[in-house]
Amino acid sequence: MARKRKGRLVNGIILLNKPLGGSSNHALQQVKRLFNAAKAGHTGALDPLATGMLPICLGEATKFSQFLLDADKTYSVTAKLGVRTTTSDADGEVVETKPVVVSEQQLVAASEEFKGPIKQIPSMFSALKHQGKPLYHYARQGIDIPREARDIEIYNLSIDRFEGDEVDMTVHCSKGTYIRSLVDDLGQALGCGAFVSRLDRTQVTDYPVDKMLTFEQLQAMRDKIDPDTEDLMDDATFRELDQYLLPMDSAVKTLGSVELELIAEGYFRNGNPVFFSSDESHLEEELVRVYSQDSGRFLGVGFIDDDGKVAPKRTVVWE
Numbered sequence: 001m002a003r004k005r006k007g008r009l010v011n012g013i014i015l016l017n018k019p020l021g022g023s024s025n026h027a028l029q030q031v032k033r034l035f036n037a038a039k040a041g042h043t044g045a046l047d048p049l050a051t052g053m054l055p056i057c058l059g060e061a062t063k064f065s066q067f068l069l070d071a072d073k074t075y076s077v078t079a080k081l082g083v084r085t086t087t088s089d090a091d092g093e094v095v096e097t098k099p100v101v102v103s104e105q106q107l108v109a110a111s112e113e114f115k116g117p118i119k120q121i122p123s124m125f126s127a128l129k130h131q132g133k134p135l136y137h138y139a140r141q142g143i144d145i146p147r148e149a150r151d152i153e154i155y156n157l158s159i160d161r162f163e164g165d166e167v168d169m170t171v172h173c174s175k176g177t178y179i180r181s182l183v184d185d186l187g188q189a190l191g192c193g194a195f196v197s198r199l200d201r202t203q204v205t206d207y208p209v210d211k212m213l214t215f216e217q218l219q220a221m222r223d224k225i226d227p228d229t230e231d232l233m234d235d236a237t238f239r240e241l242d243q244y245l246l247p248m249d250s251a252v253k254t255l256g257s258v259e260l261e262l263i264a265e266g267y268f269r270n271g272n273p274v275f276f277s278s279d280e281s282h283l284e285e286e287l288v289r290v291y292s293q294d295s296g297r298f299l300g301v302g303f304i305d306d307d308g309k310v311a312p313k314r315t316v317v318w319e
Contacts, residue, residue, distance in 0.1 A: 007038030008238070011059035011316075012245025017212040018046050018054040018201075030215060031056045034222045035241060043068035043204070043251075049089050052076075052201035053212055061248035063314045064301065068251050072155065074172045074203035077196055079183045081165040084193035088123055088180035098192045100165045107167065110189045111157050114182065119149035123181045152177045166197075205254070213244060248316070249298040252289055258302070258310055259293040268299060273311035287313065 014035070018027050024045040032040035041062040043055045052075075057065045082100040085092030138145050153174040161168035171179060180196050187194025202209065221240045264274035268290065277293065290299040290310060300315035 007032070008036050009059055010035055010037050010238070010242060010245070011061050011248055012057075012242070013061050013248060013250060014056050014058065014218075014245055015207055015212045016054045016056055016218075017214045018051055019215065020051050021048050023048060024054060027054060027215075028056055031218065032058070034218050035238065041065050044073075046201060047089070047199070049091060049196070050199040050201060052199075053204050053207065053209070054201070055204055055207065055251075057248070057251070058245065059248075060316045060318075061251065063316070064248060064251040067301075068204060070175045071205040072172065072174050073177075073201060073205075074170065075179050076160075076198075076200045076202050077169050077171060077179055077183065078198035079167045079169065079186065079194045080197045081167065081187060081190065081194045082192050083195055084184065084187060085195045087195075088184040089196040089199075092195065096193050100192045102190050102192060104159075104162050106190065107162055108159055110186060111159060111169070113189065114186065115154050115157055117151065117153045120152050120176075120178065120181055120185070121149050122147050123178055123184070150176055154182070167194075170202075172203075207246070207250070211244070211246065247298070249289055252287075252301055255287050255289050255301065257289040257291060259291050260299065260310075262292070262294045265292050265294070265299065268302070268310070268312055269315055271312055271315075273305050273307065273309035275308070276310045 014031060016027060016031060018024070024042050028040055028042045031037075035058060037058045039059050039062055041057050043057060043065045046052065046054055055068050057068075080090075081102065082098055083094055084096040085094055154171065154177070155174070156170070156172040158170045159167060160170055171177075171182065173179075173182075179199055183194050183196050218241065224240065225237055258276040260268055260274060260276055264276065267274050276290070287301055287303050288310060290302045290312075291297065292299055297318065298316060301313050302310040303313055305311045
């Protein structure tokens with residue numbers, strides 16, 4: 001006998017406004033429960049100290065979470081000058097204190113040095129893996145693992161407020177950027193040290209900020225569902241919650257798109273490269289969004305092969 005499925009086959013992306021405290025995985029499990037979803041995944045961890053936009057993929061949308069992991073992001077951050085900590089944030093132990101003798105002109109000049117393509121050494125308290133375990137696993141045992149500098153890019157770094165030993169900044173950056181490391185490096189450049197005392201992710205790619213929802217808002221909608229409802233697998237029961245889900249192809253909307261005729265669609269969904277039609281005269285992207293010409297339904301992401309066909313990379317299974 002086939003095992004009964006746990007949860008609904010609901011597909012889409014919810015923009016959670018993550019609160020202070022708690023891990024991203026804890027937030028993920030809460031959202032999964034609220035939607036009674038069979039499958040869920042997040043798109044880049046936020047530390048317990050961090051708040052803000054955390055896109056959570058449900059169902060088939062989890063197949064495209066990597067594209068959001070790779071997307072650029074924007075943060076609002078407060079740096080505390082004059083103190084350096086083990087974790088480069090407020091949760092770490094103080095390892096060094098120095099007087100803050102920094103002018104606004106010096107601060108602006110130092111911040112300019114971090115704009116553009118730069119190299120960054122990840123923090124030992126990052127989730128970056130070494131031999132299958134995150135670096136923070138070793139850091140908590142006092143073990144230092146040599147880390148190679150990584151290529152990142154700071155698209156913009158603005159100083160929004162500078163009062164005493166506090167600096168508010170807005171940072172628009174590429175994937176792989178560790179804001180704690182950036183602030184620590186800035187503090188070292190200023191000669192006084194610094195750590196992150198507040199971190200809020202305000203943007204992931206160009207997802208609309210006004211579409212973010214808090215746990216309280218989601219819970220209020222879930223509370224309207226009678227716990228004694230006979231069928232919590234019924235999508236109609238979750239209609240109010242589901243209306244806030246963004247379509248799964250929103251994770252890949254920066255890619256070009258192609259359409260497949262009905263016969264080609266069937267072959268593509270079965271893993272075969274097929275010919276396609278496109279309104280884009282110079283489609284040179286490595287990866288493309290693929291849609292059904294007949295229904296307009298999103299079929300997944302493919303790549304253009306050497307024969308000029310689109311071959312499947314990630315396909316959507318529609319029930």
